[in-house]
Amino acid sequence: MAQETVSARAAGASSGRVPAIAVTGITKRYPGVVANDDVSLAFHAGEIHVLLGENGAGKSTLIAMLAGMQQPDSGEILLAGRPMRLTSPRVSLDHGIGTVFQHVLLVPSLTVIENLMLGGPWWQRLNKAPALARFAELSGLLGVSIDPDAQIGRLSLGQQQQVEIMRALWRGEQVLILDEPTSMLTPQGVRDLGEVLKRLRDKGVAIVLITHKMQEAYEFGDRISVLRLGRLVGSIEPGRRATMSQHDVTEEVIHLMFGARDKTGGEVDVLLGQHRRRADRNIANQSPRLIVRHLSTVAERGECPIRDVSFELRPGEILGIAGVDGNGQKHLAEVLAGQRPAAEGEIVIGDRNVTVGGVEARRELGLRYITDERLGEGTVGIFSVATNLVLKEIGRPPLWRNGLTLWDKVNQQARDQIRTYDIRTPSERTPIAKLSGGNIQKALLARELTETASIAIFNKPTYGLDLHNIRLARERIRDGAEKGLATIVISTELDELLELSDRIGVMFQGRLAGIVDNAGQAERQIGLLMTGAAQG
Amino acid sequence: MDVLLTQSFLTSLIFGAVTAGIPLLLAGLGEQISEKAGVLNIGIEGMMLFGAYCGFVAAYYTGSFWLGYLFGGLGGMVVAALVALLCIRLGLNQIVIGIALTIGFEGLTALLHYVQFSRTYPRLSPVPTLAIPGLSDIPVLGQALFNHNALVYLAVLLTFFLAWLFRNSFIGLNLESAGNKPAALDAAGVSVLATRSAAVLATGFLAGIGGAYMANVGAGLFVPFMTNGAGFIGIVLAMLARGRPVWVLLGAALFGISLAMTTALQVAGINIPTDVVQMLPFAMVMLVLVIFARHSVLPPALGLPYVRGER
Numbered sequence: 062m063a064q065e066t067v068s069a070r071a072a073g074a075s076s077g078r079v080p081a082i083a084v085t086g087i088t089k090r091y092p093g094v095v096a097n098d099d100v101s102l103a104f105h106a107g108e109i110h111v112l113l114g115e116n117g118a119g120k121s122t123l124i125a126m127l128a129g130m131q132q133p134d135s136g137e138i139l140l141a142g143r144p145m146r147l148t149s150p151r152v153s154l155d156h157g158i159g160t161v162f163q164h165v166l167l168v169p170s171l172t173v174i175e176n177l178m179l180g181g182p183w184w185q186r187l188n189k190a191p192a193l194a195r196f197a198e199l200s201g202l203l204g205v206s207i208d209p210d211a212q213i214g215r216l217s218l219g220q221q222q223q224v225e226i227m228r229a230l231w232r233g234e235q236v237l238i239l240d241e242p243t244s245m246l247t248p249q250g251v252r253d254l255g256e257v258l259k260r261l262r263d264k265g266v267a268i269v270l271i272t273h274k275m276q277e278a279y280e281f282g283d284r285i286s287v288l289r290l291g292r293l294v295g296s297i298e299p300g301r302r303a304t305m306s307q308h309d310v311t312e313e314v315i316h317l318m319f320g321a322r323d324k325t326g327g328e329v330d331v332l333l334g335q336h337r338r339r340a341d342r343n344i345a346n347q348s349p350r351l352i353v354r355h356l357s358t359v360a361e362r363g364e365c366p367i368r369d370v371s372f373e374l375r376p377g378e379i380l381g382i383a384g385v386d387g388n389g390q391k392h393l394a395e396v397l398a399g400q401r402p403a404a405e406g407e408i409v410i411g412d413r414n415v416t417v418g419g420v421e422a423r424r425e426l427g428l429r430y431i432t433d434e435r436l437g438e439g440t441v442g443i444f445s446v447a448t449n450l451v452l453k454e455i456g457r458p459p460l461w462r463n464g465l466t467l468w469d470k471v472n473q474q475a476r477d478q479i480r481t482y483d484i485r486t487p488s489e490r491t492p493i494a495k496l497s498g499g500n501i502q503k504a505l506l507a508r509e510l511t512e513t514a515s516i517a518i519f520n521k522p523t524y525g526l527d528l529h530n531i532r533l534a535r536e537r538i539r540d541g542a543e544k545g546l547a548t549i550v551i552s553t554e555l556d557e558l559l560e561l562s563d564r565i566g567v568m569f570q571g572r573l574a575g576i577v578d579n580a581g582q583a584e585r586q587i588g589l590l591m592t593g594a595a596q597g
Numbered sequence: 598m599d600v601l602l603t604q605s606f607l608t609s610l611i612f613g614a615v616t617a618g619i620p621l622l623l624a625g626l627g628e629q630i631s632e633k634a635g636v637l638n639i640g641i642e643g644m645m646l647f648g649a650y651c652g653f654v655a656a657y658y659t660g661s662f663w664l665g666y667l668f669g670g671l672g673g674m675v676v677a678a679l680v681a682l683l684c685i686r687l688g689l690n691q692i693v694i695g696i697a698l699t700i701g702f703e704g705l706t707a708l709l710h711y712v713q714f715s716r717t718y719p720r721l722s723p724v725p726t727l728a729i730p731g732l733s734d735i736p737v738l739g740q741a742l743f744n745h746n747a748l749v750y751l752a753v754l755l756t757f758f759l760a761w762l763f764r765n766s767f768i769g770l771n772l773e774s775a776g777n778k779p780a781a782l783d784a785a786g787v788s789v790l791a792t793r794s795a796a797v798l799a800t801g802f803l804a805g806i807g808g809a810y811m812a813n814v815g816a817g818l819f820v821p822f823m824t825n826g827a828g829f830i831g832i833v834l835a836m837l838a839r840g841r842p843v844w845v846l847l848g849a850a851l852f853g854i855s856l857a858m859t860t861a862l863q864v865a866g867i868n869i870p871t872d873v874v875q876m877l878p879f880a881m882v883m884l885v886l887v888i889f890a891r892h893s894v895l896p897p898a899l900g901l902p903y904v905r906g907e908r
Contacts, residue, residue, distance in 0.1 A: 128784075130905060151786030166781040168774045175770055180785030183767045228785070 079142040081106045081267035082127065082158065082236050087136030089122050096122035098291040099136070104236065108299065109258060109268040111282030113275070113314060115527050119291040120271045121163075124238050127269070128160040129153035154180070159229025160238040165221050169214035173224050176213055177231055199227045202234070202264060203257050218385060219250035226257065230266070237261060238269040243277060247385055248555070248588040255281055275333045279310050287317040294318075331528045331535075349373040350547040351397075351428075351516050356406035358392045365389045367396065368571045369406070374516070374547045379538070381562030381579070382551040383587050389571035390551045391433075394520045397549070398430035399423045410516065424453070427515030433524055433551075435501045442494030446486050447475035449493045450508050482507040499530030506537055510546070517541055518549045523557060535561060559584060569593045604737050610854070610861045611741035616815050618853020619752050620645065620824075623807030624831025625838065625845040626752075626759060627800035632835050633763070634796035635776035635898040639695025640680050642828030643702035644801045645808035648673035650706040652809020653819035654713070656721055665813045666748060666806050673805020674798050676702060681794040688902030699828070707821035724814045746814050748806070755803075759842040772796060773840075776896030779903040789903045804828065826879075833882055837889050848885075855881040 080103035089097040097119045104110050114120050125131040127138065129147040137144045140156055147153045153160070167176045178192045196209050205223045213221060222242060229237055239258075243251045258281060262268055270281055278285050286296040295317040297310065305313075315329055351374040360366040367389040374380050384390060395401035397408065399420040407416040410426045432438045440449045451460055451471055460471050475489035484503045486496055493501055502522070510517060519538060523531040538561055542548045552558050558565050558579075565583060566576040567590035574590040577583050624641055631638040638644075652669025656662055676698055684691045724746050733743040763769035771792050774782040779789040811827065812819045830852055838844035855878045862874050 149786065150784055154786050160784070162784065166778065166784045168778045168781050170777050171770065171773060176781070178767075179770055179774055179782065180787050181767050181770075183771055183787070185767055187765050187767060187770065 078105060080104055080139070081141060083139040083142075084123070084126070084133075085137055085139065087123070087126065087133045087138070089119075089126065089131065089133050095291050097126075097133070100288070100291075100293045101136075102286060102293060102296075104267045104269050105284075106235070106267045107262055107265045108283045109262050109270055109281050110284045110286065111278040112269065112271045112286055112288060113273065113278050113318070114288035115273060115318070117290070117527060118288040120288055121240060122291075123288075124160060124240055124269065124271060127153065127158060127236075127238055129158075151180070154232045157233025157235030158238070159226075159231070159234075159236065161222065161225045161229050161240065161242055163240045163242075163244065165218070165225065167213045167221060167224060167228070170212070172210050172212055173207055173216070174209040176224060177209075177228055179228075195231065196227070199230055202230070202261065203227065204260055205257065217250075218387070219246055219253060222246070222250075222254065223257065226261075230261075234261070234264075234266050236267045236269065238271075240271045241273065242270070243272065243274070244553070247591045248584075249592055250385075251277070273332070275311060275314060278314065279307055285310070285314065287314060289318060331531050347375045347377070350376045350411060352409040353397070354407050354409075356393075356396060356408065357404045358396050358401055359404045364392060365571050366404075367392045367568075367573075370573045371406075372566060372573065372576060374549065376515070376545045376547050377542055378564070379542045379548040379550060379562045380576075381558030381565040382549060382568060383555055383558050383565050384553070384568035384574075384591055386553050388568040390520065390568055392571070393568065394430060394432070394518055394549075394551055397518055398428070400430075427513055428518070429509040429514045429516065430518045431505055431509050431520065431522060433521035435498065435505060436494055439505050440493045440501060443492050445475075445490045446479065446484065446493050446496070446504060447472050447489040449504060450475050450478055453508065478504075478507045497530075499526045499533070502526060502530065502534055506534070510537070510541055514541075514546060516547045516549075518551070520551045521553065522550060523552070523554065555584065555587065558587075567591055606861065606865055607737050608741045609864070610857050611738065612745075613857030613860055614850065614853035615742065615745060615749060616853075617856035618849040619749055620807035620811040620815065620827050621830050621834060621852050622752050622756065622846060622849035623803045623810070624828050625834030625849055626756060626842055627803030627807070628831045628835035629838060629840065629842060629845055630759075630772065630796045630803075631793075631800040632896065632899060633772040633776050633840055634793045635779060635896050635901065635903075636680070636684065636793050636797055637691045637695070637900040638677075638680060638797060638800050639692055639832070640676060640698035641695075641800065641804050641831055642824060642826070643695075643699040644673040644676040644804040645811070645824045645828045645831075646699075646706050646822070647676050647702045648801075648805025648808030649812040649823060650709060650808075650819055652805070653721070653812040656809075656813045657719065660722070662724060662746065662748075662813060666809050669807075669809025669812075670802040670805040673801035673803070673808065675801070677797045677801025677804075680801070681797045684902065685790055685793045685797065688904065691900050691902075703822055706819075710819060710821055718818045718820060720818045721813055724817070746810075748810055748814070753846065756842045756846045763840070763842070773896075775903075776898055779898050780905075783903070783905060793903070804831070807831075830878070830882060833886065836895065837885065851885070852878060852881060 083103040085101045087097055087100050088095065100119070100123065112120050112123070122131065126133050127147065129150045129152050132148070138147055139145065145156065168179070174189060174192055174196060177196060178187060193209060200206060203223060203226060207220055207223060213224065216224070226237065242254060246254060258268055258270070272278055283299045284296065284302065287294050297313060302310065311333065315332070318332065319329065354371050356370045357368050358366040365387055370393060372380065382390060382393065392401060396403050399418060399422065403416055407414055409415070410423065410428060413426060415423050415426065436442050441452065451474070454460055460467055460474070472489050478484070479486060479489060482503050484507065485500050493504060522538060523534050526534060535557065538548060538550060550558060550561055562579045564576050565579055565587055567574045567587055569590060570593065574593065577586050624645055628638055628641055648669040651672030652665040655668035656665030679698060680694060683689045683694045726744050727747045729743040733739045771782060771787055775789055775792045782792065783789050808824060811824060816823060834845050834848040837848060859874045859877055862869060863871060
């Protein structure tokens with residue numbers, strides 16, 4: 062009896078139609094956190110249902126359970142009204158529930174069609190004919206054309222994602238789940254994706270779209286649900302959604318996401334992708350702090366090298382580097398930091414040519430690199446917060462004397478920095494890997510942005526952080542520039558660059574396709590440069 | 598130096614190269630299967646040695662070479678099952694476990710042999726050979742290449758069968774995915790752990806047969822530590838072959854010749870110190886590594902345990 066009423070509740074959520082898939086009262090706990098707390102949601106055929114929420118709101122856990130990757134601790138999943146246990150990815154796929162994960166899950170060394178065939182009966186020969194027929198069918202459904210024999214590694218990220226969507230629909234097209242699908246795409250790629258999703262919706266697919274961007278939620282969503290700290294805090298039904306203006310939707314979502322919190326804070330701006338551009342400052346008459354001329358690197362396996370990159374950077378200026386991930390940004394950051402040799406060209410800091418100098422030489426001239434790999438390259442996970450804060454001073458006075466560590470001084474300094482920069486850690490002796498991404502980033506910034514810094518290179522500084530920490534990191538970058546730091550921000554988030562930068566350079570296939578002044582028409586121009594369509 | 602060019606010398610050299618190369622071929626093919634699936638199988642030396650011991654004991658008591666191969670293969674699988682349990686199920690470090698298993702089974706086989714045979718080394722009867730009609734009559738090469746134990750031909754056929762399998766079957770697709778992007782395989786509904794376990798068991802089976810061949814056919818007896826690095830040469834072959842079985846065959850032939858050279862030169866009475874001659878295969882390993890290792894491409898997920906949800 063109890064089960065019936067629960068089912069009825071989920072089904073009754075929308076005008077009597079039976080949802081393609083629904084969760085009722087679902088709860089999932091991990092050690093120390095409740096990732097999903099009594100969440101009930103229904104997803105209907107022919108509807109794009111957007112799930113909005115900050116990092117840690119429980120969106121990814123929810124879809125992991127729908128995809129069969131995780132099992133709920135309590136509550137149940139209903140498929141077309143019937144309770145169903147999705148015990149493995151295969152069970153989900155067999156029921157026509159396909160998932161496109163945040164990171165590409167295709168085998169780069171295999172072809173498109175081989176990737177799609179993956180998961181067939183292992184005792185059989187590969188029979189391409191029926192697979193190609195299905196491929197043609199789905200190509201028509203999505204309205205895309207891809208060469209089925211192309212190697213995945215050679216396709217653009219947008220195309221790879223289209224293949225992922227096909228894979229998700231391969232064994233049935235009841236439910237399509239997409240986890241932050243736009244984070245790796247160009248603006249044009251996002252528009253194309255929107256077309257594909259609307260097409261699929263009109264053919265009767267139930268689409269679940271997960272995002273943390275308000276703009277996408279508004280553009281794509283027929284129904285919008287907001288998760289906060291593992292709970293469903295509210296939904297906008299399609300009927301009501303149709304009568305609301307963008308302003309109303311935004312207001313309501315902000316209210317749901319932030320509740321009684323201060324709505325004028327930076328977090329709302331981050332959510333909305335609004336950028337208060339920096340005031341113009343007169344920096345043109347200063348002599349450049351960093352000059353890069355015709356810089357190239359050597360290609361390595363799976364990496365995009367840079368080719369013939371030139372630019373100048375003045376004190377107090379923020380140069381944004383935009384571009385789809387994997388277009389040479391990593392090489393650019395590393396070659397500037399001195400971690401990677403330059404094959405050609407030169408790097409000048411002030412009036413010193415440092416092309417052949419390593420990390421050490423550049424550090425002494427005030428260059429700081431804040432890596433995107435916060436754990437691993439940026440910090441040593443098993444070392445304490447205190448040790449990580451002095452990682453680059455090891456062996457030098459005043460914290461070291463005669464080869465011995467003066468732990469009292471190291472810990473004292475760490476405690477000061479933890480207080481100054483509001484690093485949330487149980488103690489300065491806690492291994493840094495136990496901290497959240499935002500706090501590791503704070504520790505990194507505290508270590509790198511010292512008095513002696515004059516050039517700072519940030520690689521994806523807000524990647525994976527929650528709204529609060531994104532705002533803090535951006536403020537930190539802006540403050541640094543106000544104090545005269547010559548700054549480079551490499552990011553795949555265009556909004557971030559538009560907010561922070563004075564000028565924005567665009568990387569495309571290892572070249573600096575152009576540098577655009579961050580003013581009125583910048584966004585459009587950058588979008589074109591990102592796809593290689595225009596030369597700046 | 599004339600003796601080097603006599604027919605009988607060449608025939609025995611090539612015959613010896615085949616005999617020495619077959620265990621390397623089986624080990625190399627086996628290791629290739631594991632590496633394709635993303636498992637660095639350092640324990641293959643232990644698999645060969647245990648296979649050699651089990652294979653010898655089986656052949657010694659039953660008198661059947663085929664049962665010798667079968668039990669050799671099963672012996673290798675026992676060691677492989679430990680790898681599957683410790684490295685794949687429990688995610689322990691593949692290099693540490695591999696070295697531990699190799700050392701462990703070196704000791705275990707030596708002990709078992711001592712308990713059973715004390716300090717004697719009983720010999721098996723001469724191995725039956727299968728002369729291929731027609732081909733075995735070719736001068737010099739005929740007797741060297743086409744008058745071997747039937748397993749030799751099967752091993753060579755296996756090379757081409759694997760090459761076909763890797764390209765044209767779901768097994769090949771699954772192995773490739775498990776080594777390149779295990780999360781993609783998992784998302785496609787295929788168990789990464791099962792795929793890798795099966796690959797490791799196949800490795801154990803092939804390596805075990807290779808060991809049994811080494812003991813029963815190559816030497817005709819079992820001596821502790823007799824594999825003498827053959828498994829490690831198999832690892833080198835698999836790494837250099839970049840996933841292509843035919844390259845393992847070529848590599849095994851090359852190392853087989855250099856191994857056969859050590860015996861042949863001594864038999865021929867060439868005046869080179871035996872220490873130098875015995876270095877030859879290992880000098881060859883280093884030379885080949887220096888020349889080709891820069892180009893070896895390994896699966897990105899090689900050696901990494903798979904845990905769902907981690908990247």
